[in-house]
Amino acid sequence: MPSTAVVWFRRDLRVHDHPALAAAAEGHDRVVPLFVLDERLLHGRFESGPRTAFMLGSLRALDAELRRRGGALCVRSGRPEEVVAQVAAAVGAEAVHWTSDVSPFARRRDDAVTAALRDAGVHGRPHGGNHCADVSLPRTKAGRPMTVFTPFWKAWERLERRDVLAAPERIRLPPGLAPGSLPDGPRLEDELPAPFCAPGEPAGRAALDAWLDGPVDRYADRHDDLIGGTSGLSPHLRWGSISAREVEARARERGGEGAAAFVRQLAWRDFYAHVLLMHPGNARLEFQARYRDLQWDDDDELLQAWCDGRTGYPLVDAGMRQLAASGWMHNRARMVVGSFLTKNLHLDWRRGEWWFGRMLLDGEPAQNNGNWQWIASTGVDPAPYFRRMFNPVLQQQKFDPGGVYVRRWVPELAGVPDDRLAEPWTMSAGQQRAAGCVIGRDYPEPVVDHAIERRAALERYRAAGSA
Numbered sequence: 001m002p003s004t005a006v007v008w009f010r011r012d013l014r015v016h017d018h019p020a021l022a023a024a025a026e027g028h029d030r031v032v033p034l035f036v037l038d039e040r041l042l043h044g045r046f047e048s049g050p051r052t053a054f055m056l057g058s059l060r061a062l063d064a065e066l067r068r069r070g071g072a073l074c075v076r077s078g079r080p081e082e083v084v085a086q087v088a089a090a091v092g093a094e095a096v097h098w099t100s101d102v103s104p105f106a107r108r109r110d111d112a113v114t115a116a117l118r119d120a121g122v123h124g125r126p127h128g129g130n131h132c133a134d135v136s137l138p139r140t141k142a143g144r145p146m147t148v149f150t151p152f153w154k155a156w157e158r159l160e161r162r163d164v165l166a167a168p169e170r171i172r173l174p175p176g177l178a179p180g181s182l183p184d185g186p187r188l189e190d191e192l193p194a195p196f197c198a199p200g201e202p203a204g205r206a207a208l209d210a211w212l213d214g215p216v217d218r219y220a221d222r223h224d225d226l227i228g229g230t231s232g233l234s235p236h237l238r239w240g241s242i243s244a245r246e247v248e249a250r251a252r253e254r255g256g257e258g259a260a261a262f263v264r265q266l267a268w269r270d271f272y273a274h275v276l277l278m279h280p281g282n283a284r285l286e287f288q289a290r291y292r293d294l295q296w297d298d299d300d301e302l303l304q305a306w307c308d309g310r311t312g313y314p315l316v317d318a319g320m321r322q323l324a325a326s327g328w329m330h331n332r333a334r335m336v337v338g339s340f341l342t343k344n345l346h347l348d349w350r351r352g353e354w355w356f357g358r359m360l361l362d363g364e365p366a367q368n369n370g371n372w373q374w375i376a377s378t379g380v381d382p383a384p385y386f387r388r389m390f391n392p393v394l395q396q397q398k399f400d401p402g403g404v405y406v407r408r409w410v411p412e413l414a415g416v417p418d419d420r421l422a423e424p425w426t427m428s429a430g431q432q433r434a435a436g437c438v439i440g441r442d443y444p445e446p447v448v449d450h451a452i453e454r455r456a457a458l459e460r461y462r463a464a465g466s467a
């Protein structure tokens with residue numbers, strides 16, 4: 001009697017370096033690659049048309065990779081704790097393999113599936129595969145979970161690594177299995193005017209090859225370049241269309257200063273996964289209890305201006321428009337718009353997290369939450385709040401001195417001279433006319449005064465911190 005296993009795919013949409021798939025293919029005669037469309041996720045707290053479209057594209061690519069190896073993706077809809085056990089029973093599976101995850105939602109879901117499988121007499125087998133290393137392991141000398149990046153990184157460097165795995169050569173489905181089908185939409189090109197990248201494993205692997213073939217060497221010096229300085233791999237890492245472990249291994253193989261700096265960023269990804277795994281309450285609340293009473297304003301108009309990229313601060317607006325158009329934003333711009341939301345508009349970081357969660361192709365709970373709490377100065381890896389309070393004008397002058405990024409995303413500023421581009425409201429009426437950009441008509445007045453609101457934010461943080 002041939003043995004059968006189910007591989008339950010979630011955010012690990014690839015065939016290369018996939019420990020759960022490799023274990024199923026090695027240990028069993030037949031394998032059922034399963035994906036469960038879960039309405040709670042598709043229409044949950046961070047419902048996202050762009051990300052759903054990217055996921056569907058990644059799933060189509062996964063189906064093609066599986067078919068090339070004799071298999072197919074089996075698609076079902078419903079609650080995983082019911083559907084996974086039903087499929088396992090229907091195909092007579094001995095085991096269900098999956099890649100473990102860290103968010104509170106994912107862990108509750110996995111516990112429910114494990115219990116349902118136990119009741120059905122099927123083994124539930126979680127594997128690593130989403131991160132470079134086992135993010136559950138690092139501890140401080142006192143045996144506590146880690147909350148500061150640098151010691152985490154040093155501990156992470158010493159953690160054992162598993163070998164990078166080849167894709168299975170053949171996938172044998174049980175006879176008579178009906179694969180089911182993926183919904184037609186939403187499609188990426190309908191959701192975003194200028195999608196940041198194409199979904200799916202072949203696109204992810206091609207992007208990784210291209211990155212490691214040269215640009216990575218300049219990463220240490222160029223990662224703050226708002227165009228082209230970084231790998232752009234985050235949507236593929238988010239959906240697992242490339243494996244973080246393989247990315248790390250290949251970058252280390254490449255070697256050099258750029259690759260080392262790049263690998264350190266992958267450690268940030270593992271760090272925030274560790275943090276959310278160890279502190280699930282962070283998903284809703286400030287990690288630092290003293291900031292849970294921080295006073296936030298409740299101004300929907302300001303929030304809307306920020307989401308639309310109409311704040312009157314060109315770098316902020318360029319970042320927000322890049323996000324809305326492409327589903328991605330450069331990290332430097334994310335920090336600037338995050339600081340602006342929390343420390344100039346005084347809006348709750350959760351509102352920024354929500355909007356990013358809706359729009360980012362790479363949006364995921366651990367990274368989005370960890371980074372929002374970082375920029376709001378409420379999270380782990382603490383630094384005095386005034387250190388993460390960015391001046392959008394100075395940031396633009398430093399990181400986009402020629403205005404290429406701002407002009408790309410805020411075309412109404414195209415004719416503004418370089419020396420006014422970070423503060424277009426300082427142009428005289430004549431200069432505005434000459435630039436074809438009248439402030440208040442073609443481009444908004446600044447919605448707030450950075451210097452004034454910075455002082456107000458300092459006051460609020462000081463008050464909350466000493467309460």
Ligand SMILES: Cc1cc2nc3c(=O)[nH]c(=O)nc-3n(C[C@H](O)[C@H](O)[C@H](O)COP(=O)(O)OP(=O)(O)OC[C@H]3O[C@@H](n4cnc5c(N)ncnc54)[C@H](O)[C@@H]3O)c2cc1C
Nearest residue numbers: 230231232233234265266269331334362363364367368371
């Ligand atoms: C407010 C805010 C929200 C963010 N939300 C997310 C999110 O939802 N998902 C997400 O993947 N990243 C998030 N980031 C982190 C970072 O901006 C992106 O990972 C990065 O811009 C992705 O671009 P890249 O792939 O070109 O990065 P590269 O610079 O090429 O870095 C390589 C990889 O390292 C990881 N990495 C880099 N920087 C960080 C970081 N600060 N934190 C964690 N991992 C990092 C990413 O996986 C990235 O793909 C957020 C940052 C901020 C400031």
